Amino acid sequence: MKTAIIGAGNMGGSIARGLAKGTIIPANDIIVSNPTQSKLDVLKAEFPALQTTRDNQEAVTGAELIILAVKPWLMKSVVSELKLKSKQILISVAAGIPFEELAHYVADKEMTMFRLIPNTAISEMESMTLISSRNASKEQEQLLLDIFNQMGLAMLIPEEKIAAATAMTSCGIAYVLKYIQAAMQAGIEMGIYPKDGMRMIAQSVKGAAELILNNDTHPSVEIDKVCTPGGITIKGINELEHRGFSSAIINAIKASK
Numbered sequence: 106m107k108t109a110i111i112g113a114g115n116m117g118g119s120i121a122r123g124l125a126k127g128t129i130i131p132a133n134d135i136i137v138s139n140p141t142q143s144k145l146d147v148l149k150a151e152f153p154a155l156q157t158t159r160d161n162q163e164a165v166t167g168a169e170l171i172i173l174a175v176k177p178w179l180m181k182s183v184v185s186e187l188k189l190k191s192k193q194i195l196i197s198v199a200a201g202i203p204f205e206e207l208a209h210y211v212a213d214k215e216m217t218m219f220r221l222i223p224n225t226a227i228s229e230m231e232s233m234t235l236i237s238s239r240n241a242s243k244e245q246e247q248l249l250l251d252i253f254n255q256m257g258l259a260m261l262i263p264e265e266k267i268a269a270a271t272a273m274t275s276c277g278i279a280y281v282l283k284y285i286q287a288a289m290q291a292g293i294e295m296g297i298y299p300k301d302g303m304r305m306i307a308q309s310v311k312g313a314a315e316l317i318l319n320n321d322t323h324p325s326v327e328i329d330k331v332c333t334p335g336g337i338t339i340k341g342i343n344e345l346e347h348r349g350f351s352s353a354i355i356n357a358i359k360a361s362k
């Protein structure tokens with residue numbers, strides 16, 4: 106299934122890497138387009154079977170799936186310049202651009218479109234990927250779920266929920282990284298070398314996530330298991346609450362919506 110990726114930046118490049126590592130679309134069916142050659146050269150060096158071009162139209166001609174991974178403010182000019190066929194499937198990664206707006210940029214307003222919001226862990230095949238569809242069949246929705254479930258966890262959600270879910274997951278990965286950074290700072294003050302601390306905290310975060318994902322449990326249940334009555338963890342938990350930790354996270358996610 107020929108797949109074009111327009112834009113080889115953080116997202117487009119990561120999606121290209123994830124797709125090339127996956128089994129659903131062979132690497133030689135993927136063509137990536139970007140105005141600067143250097144990003145394409147890096148991709149090509151990693152995955153020699155990938156095709157690359159600096160010409161967006163060359164990339165989309167004959168492609169069944171077209172993944173648009175340019176900045177939101179470039180979407181209008183990039184999409185409007187493409188000569189698209191009705192049967193092609195357009196997949197926009199741009200945060201904050203609704204289907205209604207995307208439809209203005211294409212000739213066939215009824216063409217099948219998806220909005221796709223991964224996070225940067227897609228390069229590690231560990232993305233949380235949100236998918237919304239417009240004029241798509243059940244088979245097309247399943248195809249997208251199958252492709253992106255290979256790169257982590259993919260979920261189909263209605264478009265009206267995508268902004269909130271983007272703030273929680275795609276922006277949210279940055280908040281989790283911020284926690285890792287802060288915990289490292291605490292460790293450094295207490296004499297733990299940053300590199301050691303980084304691995305310690307990253308594994309702890311991964312472990313917390315695995316507890317939730319593997320056991321379908323709830324954070325409260327898992328926190329309760331850690332907090333020995335009269336022990337040391339509850340002192341930290343109470344300090345977090347005194348300092349407004351939950352409130353800060355809630356406000357950060359709402360601010361990103």
Ligand SMILES: NC(=O)C1=CN([C@@H]2O[C@H](COP(=O)(O)OP(=O)(O)OC[C@H]3O[C@@H](n4cnc5c(N)ncnc54)[C@H](O)[C@@H]3O)[C@@H](O)[C@H]2O)C=CC1
Pocket residue numbers: 111112113114115116117138139140141144161174175176177179183198199200222223224225275
């Ligand atoms: N960075 C992230 O974590 C996420 C980004 N997104 C969305 O992904 C899109 C891309 O964001 P990033 O990858 O972060 O930006 P980026 O700046 O890293 O990548 C954009 C790429 O598009 C290329 N480009 C510029 N003009 C072009 C043109 N006319 N034709 C083809 N390519 C062109 C640039 O050279 C660059 O390589 C945005 O719309 C953003 O909202 C969505 C979810 C997460």
Ligand SMILES: O=C(O)[C@@H]1CCC=N1
Pocket residue numbers: 200271275276
């Ligand atoms: O910050 C942004 O606008 C992009 C979209 C979601 C994550 N990064």
